[in-house]
Amino acid sequence: MTRELRWTELADVKDELAARDWFPGTSGNLSIKITDEPVTFLVSASGKDKRKRTDEDFLLVDRHGIPAEETHLKPSAETGIHAQVYKLTDAGCCLHVHTIDNNIISEMYASEGSITFRGQELIKAFGIWEEDGEITVPIVENYADLEQLAKATASAINPDTRAVLIRNHGITVWGRDAFEAKKHLEAFEFLFTYHIKLKSLNLFHGVKRYTAKKIINF
Amino acid sequence: MTRELRWTELADVKDELAARDWFPGTSGNLSIKITDEPVTFLVSASGKDKRKRTDEDFLLVDRHGIPAEETHLKPSAETGIHAQVYKLTDAGCCLHVHTIDNNIISEMYASEGSITFRGQELIKAFGIWEEDGEITVPIVENYADLEQLAKATASAINPDTRAVLIRNHGITVWGRDAFEAKKHLEAFEFLFTYHIKLKSLNLFHGVKRYTAKKIINF
Amino acid sequence: MTRELRWTELADVKDELAARDWFPGTSGNLSIKITDEPVTFLVSASGKDKRKRTDEDFLLVDRHGIPAEETHLKPSAETGIHAQVYKLTDAGCCLHVHTIDNNIISEMYASEGSITFRGQELIKAFGIWEEDGEITVPIVENYADLEQLAKATASAINPDTRAVLIRNHGITVWGRDAFEAKKHLEAFEFLFTYHIKLKSLNLFHGVKRYTAKKIINF
Amino acid sequence: MTRELRWTELADVKDELAARDWFPGTSGNLSIKITDEPVTFLVSASGKDKRKRTDEDFLLVDRHGIPAEETHLKPSAETGIHAQVYKLTDAGCCLHVHTIDNNIISEMYASEGSITFRGQELIKAFGIWEEDGEITVPIVENYADLEQLAKATASAINPDTRAVLIRNHGITVWGRDAFEAKKHLEAFEFLFTYHIKLKSLNLFHGVKRYTAKKIINF
Numbered sequence: 001m002t003r004e005l006r007w008t009e010l011a012d013v014k015d016e017l018a019a020r021d022w023f024p025g026t027s028g029n030l031s032i033k034i035t036d037e038p039v040t041f042l043v044s045a046s047g048k049d050k051r052k053r054t055d056e057d058f059l060l061v062d063r064h065g066i067p068a069e070e071t072h073l074k075p076s077a078e079t080g081i082h083a084q085v086y087k088l089t090d091a092g093c094c095l096h097v098h099t100i101d102n103n104i105i106s107e108m109y110a111s112e113g114s115i116t117f118r119g120q121e122l123i124k125a126f127g128i129w130e131e132d133g134e135i136t137v138p139i140v141e142n143y144a145d146l147e148q149l150a151k152a153t154a155s156a157i158n159p160d161t162r163a164v165l166i167r168n169h170g171i172t173v174w175g176r177d178a179f180e181a182k183k184h185l186e187a188f189e190f191l192f193t194y195h196i197k198l199k200s201l202n203l204f205h206g207v208k209r210y211t212a213k214k215i216i217n218f
Numbered sequence: 219m220t221r222e223l224r225w226t227e228l229a230d231v232k233d234e235l236a237a238r239d240w241f242p243g244t245s246g247n248l249s250i251k252i253t254d255e256p257v258t259f260l261v262s263a264s265g266k267d268k269r270k271r272t273d274e275d276f277l278l279v280d281r282h283g284i285p286a287e288e289t290h291l292k293p294s295a296e297t298g299i300h301a302q303v304y305k306l307t308d309a310g311c312c313l314h315v316h317t318i319d320n321n322i323i324s325e326m327y328a329s330e331g332s333i334t335f336r337g338q339e340l341i342k343a344f345g346i347w348e349e350d351g352e353i354t355v356p357i358v359e360n361y362a363d364l365e366q367l368a369k370a371t372a373s374a375i376n377p378d379t380r381a382v383l384i385r386n387h388g389i390t391v392w393g394r395d396a397f398e399a400k401k402h403l404e405a406f407e408f409l410f411t412y413h414i415k416l417k418s419l420n421l422f423h424g425v426k427r428y429t430a431k432k433i434i435n436f
Numbered sequence: 437m438t439r440e441l442r443w444t445e446l447a448d449v450k451d452e453l454a455a456r457d458w459f460p461g462t463s464g465n466l467s468i469k470i471t472d473e474p475v476t477f478l479v480s481a482s483g484k485d486k487r488k489r490t491d492e493d494f495l496l497v498d499r500h501g502i503p504a505e506e507t508h509l510k511p512s513a514e515t516g517i518h519a520q521v522y523k524l525t526d527a528g529c530c531l532h533v534h535t536i537d538n539n540i541i542s543e544m545y546a547s548e549g550s551i552t553f554r555g556q557e558l559i560k561a562f563g564i565w566e567e568d569g570e571i572t573v574p575i576v577e578n579y580a581d582l583e584q585l586a587k588a589t590a591s592a593i594n595p596d597t598r599a600v601l602i603r604n605h606g607i608t609v610w611g612r613d614a615f616e617a618k619k620h621l622e623a624f625e626f627l628f629t630y631h632i633k634l635k636s637l638n639l640f641h642g643v644k645r646y647t648a649k650k651i652i653n654f
Numbered sequence: 655m656t657r658e659l660r661w662t663e664l665a666d667v668k669d670e671l672a673a674r675d676w677f678p679g680t681s682g683n684l685s686i687k688i689t690d691e692p693v694t695f696l697v698s699a700s701g702k703d704k705r706k707r708t709d710e711d712f713l714l715v716d717r718h719g720i721p722a723e724e725t726h727l728k729p730s731a732e733t734g735i736h737a738q739v740y741k742l743t744d745a746g747c748c749l750h751v752h753t754i755d756n757n758i759i760s761e762m763y764a765s766e767g768s769i770t771f772r773g774q775e776l777i778k779a780f781g782i783w784e785e786d787g788e789i790t791v792p793i794v795e796n797y798a799d800l801e802q803l804a805k806a807t808a809s810a811i812n813p814d815t816r817a818v819l820i821r822n823h824g825i826t827v828w829g830r831d832a833f834e835a836k837k838h839l840e841a842f843e844f845l846f847t848y849h850i851k852l853k854s855l856n857l858f859h860g861v862k863r864y865t866a867k868k869i870i871n872f
Contacts (some may be wrong), residue, residue: 016269020239021674025779025841049833051670098776102846108857121360121387122316125243131362142775169775179267187243193318200855201418216764218276238457339578339605342532343461353447397485400638405461411536419636421544452705454771456675557796557823558752561679615703623679629754637854638763 003042003060004057006032006134009178010042011053013095016182022097023050028170030058032093032178039086045073061085064085080150088157091174093181098170099191106139106165108196115165117191125187126130126162135162135177137188142169163188221260221278224250227396228260230273231313234400240315241268246388247294248276249304250311250396257281257304263291281305298368299390306375309392311399318386319410324357324383326414332356333383335409343405344380353380355406360387381406439496442468445614446478447489447613448640449531452618459486460532465512466494468524468529468614475499475522481509493508499523516586516606520551527610529617534606537628542575542601546634550574551601554626561623571598573624578605599624657696657714660686663832664696665707667749671801676751677704679767682824683730684712684742685776686747686832693740699727711832733805735826742767745828747835752824755846760793760819762850768792769819771845779841780816789816796823817842 007047017023017030029044042058043065044050060068063086065079076082078096085094109115117123118134126135138156143149154171156164162184163173173188175181228250235241260276261283262268278286281304283297296314303312327333335341336352343354356374357371361367371390374382380402381391384404391406393399453459453466465480478494478600479501480486484623491497499522501515512518514532521530545551553559554570562571574592589608592600598620599609609624611617661772664686671677672683683698696712697706697719714722717740719733732750739748763769771777772788780789792810797803807826810818816838817827829835 021840024844025837026339027776027779027841049836098844100844103694103774103848104851104855107852108855118320119360120242121384122245125245129362142773144783166775170772181868182267183243186239187245190242190316190318194321196851196855197318197322197414198325201322201326201414337578337604338539339602340461340463347580363629397652400485401461404457405463408460408534412539415536415540415632416543419540419544419632448758474771548798555796555822556757557820558679560680561681618703619679622675626678626754630757633754633758633850634761637758637762637850 003034006034006178007042010058010093013178013182013203014044014050014057015053015092017095017097017185018050022041022099024098026050028095028097029078029082030093030095031079031082033086033091034060039083041082041086043079044076046076047074077146078149080146080154084150084154085122085157085172085174088154089174090176091181092176093178094172094174095181095185096170096172097185099189099192101189101196102165102171103168104196105192106167106169107139107198108217109165110139110141112139115192115195117195118193120194122187122190125183135191136160137163137171139167140164142167208213221252224252224396225276228276228311231311231400232262232268232275233271233395235315235403236268240317241422242316244268246313246315247296247300248311248313249297249300251304251309252278255379257301258286259300259304261297261300262294264294265292266382294369295364298364299371302368302372303375303390303392306372307379307392308394309399310394310398312390313399313403314388314390315403317407319404320383320389320405320416321386322414323355324385324389324408326417327358328357328385330357333413337412338409338412340408343401349368351408354378355381355383355389357383357385380396384397439470440536440566442470442614443494443598444477446529447493449529449614449618450480450486450493451489453531453533453621454486458535460534461640462486464531464533465514465518466529466531467515469516469522469527470496475519476504477522479515479518482512483510513582514585516582516634517589520586520590521593521608521610523589525597526612527617529614530610531617531621532606532607532608533621533624535628537632538601538607538626539604540632541573542603542605542607544635546575546577546603548575551631553631555581556627556630558626561619571627572596573599573601573607575601575603578603655673657688660688660832661696661712664712664747667747667832667836668704668711669707671749671751671839672704676753678752680704682749683707683732683736684747684749685733685736685746687740693737694722695736695740696718697733698730700730701728730769731800732803734800735807738804738808739811739828742808743815743828744830746830747832747833748826748828749817749835749839750824750826751839752844754848755843756825756848757820757822757845758850759791760821760823760825762853764793764795764821766793769849771849774845774848776841776844779837789845790814791817791819791825793819793821796821 022077026047031041031043033041043061054149059071059073061075062068070186082094085091114136116134116136123133123135140152140156153164173185236242249259249261261279277289277291278285279293283301286329300312303309332354334354341351341353358370358374371382381389391403393402467477467479469477479497495507495509497511498504501519518530521527550572552570552572559569559571576588576592589600597606602608609621611620685695685697687695697715713725713727715729716722736748739745768790770788770790777787777789794806794810799816807818819825827839829838
């Protein structure tokens with residue numbers, strides 16, 4: 001796929017997430033890989049209104065997150081996190097958005113360092129089809145030093161990780177391509193919102209859940 | 219009505235439900251009957267982004283859910299459930315969507331095996347105009363084995379059933395045509411959301427409700 | 437203003453409210469007055485999908501709600517309520533919609549027969565500018581007999597009434613024209629949602645509220 | 655930038671906020687500065703449906719909020735508040751909207767006179783990048799006398815203020831231009847909604863919060 005097509009793919013995802021108000025106050029950023037060896041990727045330019053679609057929404061950066069071409073644009077301050085994701089995973093696209101519910105989850109379970117979901121059909125969106133499949137999202141503290149934050153995010157990634165929550169700083173989620181990254185994001189947001197709503201109804205004690213066969217801890 | 223018109227009808231319903239984010243993470247699927255004897259129906263191809271409208275969104279399958287024509291498309295893994303609905307009811311269209319609230323209801327009342335609504339005007343959407351009319355939705359466990367799940371769904375259907383909830387796996391709802399299936403879906407989602415909100419306000423103890431004439435159990 | 441312009445006005449309001457999903461399951465209906473003496477008005481045809489805009493969405497009826505012209509269309513079953521509103525008030529447009537929150541309010545305060553709002557800026561939307569201004573919405577039971585329901589609604593209307601809630605059956609709201617009817621509807625829905633949310637936060641005991649000058653009962 | 659371009663900028667912001675239903679019941683108003691010395695600004699005409707885009711949505715007023723040109727339009731009754739903002743700050747654009755959550759926050763913390771947010775990434779939207787950065791929003795009573803209300807709002811503004819909440823009367827927020835005003839508004843609304851949701855989950859006692867380094871009071 002050419003760079004132009006990938007730009008369009010990323011811009012389409014941006015438009016769809018912006019329409020859901022998932023980039024409040026110009027927060028959030030997106031990237032898509034262009035080349036593998038060495039890694040280069042398109043990433044959000046800093047501080048843009050994500051509701052608008054322009055020729056300056058993204059710029060090409062190298063594997064360190066440094067502009068790979070002459071440009072007056074500045075990459076998002078959090079480009080280092082995207083660079084870590086491309087370094088440590090097989091991601092082809094990486095999305096970072098703030099929603100009320102991903103921030104709530106990051107705060108609720110910050111002291112535990114992660115949250116694990118079980119017994120929910122949406123877990124299949126991560127390619128997990130086992131009856132007792134589960135998905136864990138690590139939660140890291142929101143270091144003001146962005147280099148430290150990128151390292152903390154990197155250290156939370158293992159081969160099963162599809163996303164990292166930063167405390168009160170949204171989710172960073174990825175997939176092999178834009179389609180899969182968006183699929184993962186939607187599934188996580190569904191799980192977050194569902195969990196919070198059940199919790200608010202006092203139906204949900206702890207993150208352990210039933211499987212179809214037996215109740216584990218409920 | 220020709221197959222092309224029915225395709226358009228189904229695609230229109232898909233667009234409308236997708237705009238409400240009722241297909242999170244590529245979940246959910248839809249179908250519409252094309253012929254009666256033998257039954258054939260158009261059903262969602264597996265794993266598509268429901269936000270996009272393409273010529274490959276649906277494929278024709280037979281009454282067993284097997285492709286009825288040569289195609290490279292794979293029917294949704296849950297096509298067997300649609301096949302059961304067409305076998306057991308007079309449905310002309312069948313919708314399966316995940317919403318936060320239909321999942322919450324499925325979890326809240328899973329152990330009771332069903333939920334019954336009374337005393338709500340929206341019940342008229344099911345063609346029930348009696349003052350003390352009621353509508354019951356059975357809830358089945360979410361078996362990982364999809365054949366077992368289709369059978370469990372089938373065994374929950376009786377002549378008054380308009381929908382089945384699968385625990386933490388959304389609603390399957392139908393109607394004589396796409397218009398009625400969507401009407402039923404909207405009415406159920408309204409009843410689910412209303413019930414949960416009243417419950418969270420502690421105004422609602424049990425599923426029994428008043429009729430306009432007398433308070434039954436409130 | 438000609439009948440064609442009024443049709444367009446009503447269809448525009450319908451489109452806007454439908455986009456908010458305020459006509460779930462084909463519920464709800466709208467009307468706009470065409471002539472004064474004798475009263476005739478355009479009213480929703482029965483059982484239409486309010487998301488679609490067609491030439492058959494409305495039909496002309498007389499002051500009793502009977503079709504005023506030859507037509508194959510059937511007026512909404514609740515046309516009698518609209519007829520009462522035009523008989524008893526100076527309304528030029530009347531809207532009936534179901535929202536989760538107007539149903540919740542109708543259930544929460546059904547036994548009191550009404551709800552009164554005070555101390556909220558949005559009350560100015562009703563043309564009430566006094567510092568201690570208030571607005572009361574009567575709540576009537578949802579009689580299955582639609583003639584009885586129209587009478588109950590009529591008996592709840594006094595010169596200060598801008599809307600009536602039917603228990604678990606939505607709001608009927610009006611204004612001198614489509615613009616004012618929609619303004620009133622939006623303001624009521626805001627007050628309902630605000631009230632429920634404050635209540636769920638346990639901040640709001642009873643419907644009495646403060647004015648800017650003194651706390652009355654809080 | 656010419657007046658025409660600024661008109662378009664303001665109309666675009668209006669369209670976007672109206673699509674979110676942030677102007678319920680024709681409430682709310684917007685303005686954008688046209689000249690500095692003396693100050694003139696475009697401000698919403700009174701009582702318009704903000705969902706529609708017309709040539710009469712705004713009119714030019716002077717620094718006292720009096721029409722600066724011959725017009726049949728009436729400036730919004732709250733133009734005096736905008737005039738104070740332009741007098742006391744470097745604002746180039748000022749937005750006033752009612753949302754459920756800004757009204758809830760204004761009521762929850764009215765007796766304390768303000769609310770302070772800490773430890774939330776979205777605070778960066780205000781140009782505050784310190785690890786323990788915080789943002790305070792003053793809350794003033796909703797005086798029915800609009801001149802008194804403008805004075806109360808003015809007296810709440812200090813050099814660090816980016817917005818003022820009026821009790822049960824929405825937020826007035828500004829920025830150097832339309833882009834920044836909207837950014838600030840979105841960030842505040844996110845903080846308000848997040849705070850209320852955490853509070854409703856009983857996770858949040860008081861407005862004090864942690865920083866990434868240490869828990870202050872939680």
